[in-house]
Amino acid sequence: MSSDASIHQALMRALDRDTDSFTELLTELTERVGRDRVTAILNSVSPRGQHSGLSNCQKRTSLSVFEMLVKEFKVPTSTADGTKSTPLIAAICSSAEDIVQFLLSAPGKLNLDAADNQGCTALHWALRLSQSDVAKSLIERGARVDLATTTGMQPLHDAAAENLVELLPVLVQRGANVSAIDKKGNTPLHFAMSKGHLDAVEVLTEKLASPVDGHNIAAANGNLKQVQMFVARSKNVNQLDQNGASAVANAKENGHSAVVEYLLANGGLEIDAAPAQPSAGEEQNDSDDHDDDQSDKPRKQLSSSERANMRRRARQHKAPAAAAAHASRDESHTSAPVHGTQSHEAGTPTWIIAVAVLVVILFVLAFVLRR
Secondary structure, three states, X not given: OOOHHHHHHHHHHHHHHOHHHHHHHHHHHHHHHOHHHHHHHHOOEOOOOOEOOHHHHOOOOOHHHHHHHHHOOOOOOOOOOOOOOOHHHHXXXXXXXXXXXXXXXOOOOOOOOOOOOOOOOHHHHHHHOOOHHHHHHHHHOOOOOOOOOOOOOOHHHHHHHOOOOOHHHHHHHOOOOOOOOOOOOOOHHHHHHHOOOHHHHHHHHHHHOOHHHHHHHHHHHOOHHHHHHHHHHOOOOOOOOOOOOOHHHXXXXXXXXXXXXXXXXXXXXXXXXXXXXXXXXXXXXXHHHOOOOOOOOOOOOOOHXXXXXXXXXXXXHHHHHHHHHHHHHHHHHHXXXXXXXXXXXXXXXXXXXXXXXXXXXXXXXXXXXXX
């Protein structure tokens, strides 16, 4: 009798050939080894760690065979394979809409929010593959619209990126966050703009999001059509972005001369980003450099290079004085009295006194002898 692994491989090879071959082999195996064993094999894990149930079968079979597997062999509709892909996700990725609708209407609980190893749910894939009808069916059946993938993308990001304009309001109505950001800080509006989807951009800015952020992004990206659309809707073309820069400044910095010209002609002003505030350490250094100046007169703002030069000159000025002080200390150290010797350098040496006494004695003796 064949092993379960060999039966599984035979079924998959038959499925690779065509649906009829798979059906014939399935019927033959059922007669030979029994329905229960075939069912167990269809629901088992393959030697490579991939589930051998619907997630594999649906990619290469017809709806009729798929229905047979579910109804006759009780293959579960929510079991995932080795990549965590459920039969529903696999059917969507295979564009098998008839199987998708069968799964959605099949009896039993279907986990709509199960995610694969990328964190993508069935709704994510339906939106990414522009399957609007499938996405609508999933949303109507309660699929969550706020789940993020491993990169932080939510369904609204996918809808904006694919220009699925009719689904944007639907997602928002169901609770999607228009300000949601992925792990790179991108909002749905960023995706719509980067793809050049003016319709999606218009919906997001007019109904769902603030146009202020959008026109600054468009200015930075150099998209004149988007800038024109934002300017037409914006009450203030000089609204600053989070860095304190205007749309004109953003466009100029990125070399978009046509955008700069248009904005200037429509009341735009070049307002650069606010300068970074000096750190506490830099402020302390500035204070140290000028602590001898207590006057109330305004002080000239020095650049970092000028401050560095001032510190260098100060060190050069202090060096000779330090050297002199060091030499003085060395001199006093070498002239210090040695223990046990005469320490009064200003007094008369002892040997001179002794010589003088001796001379006096000799003089007295000579005087006495002459008499």
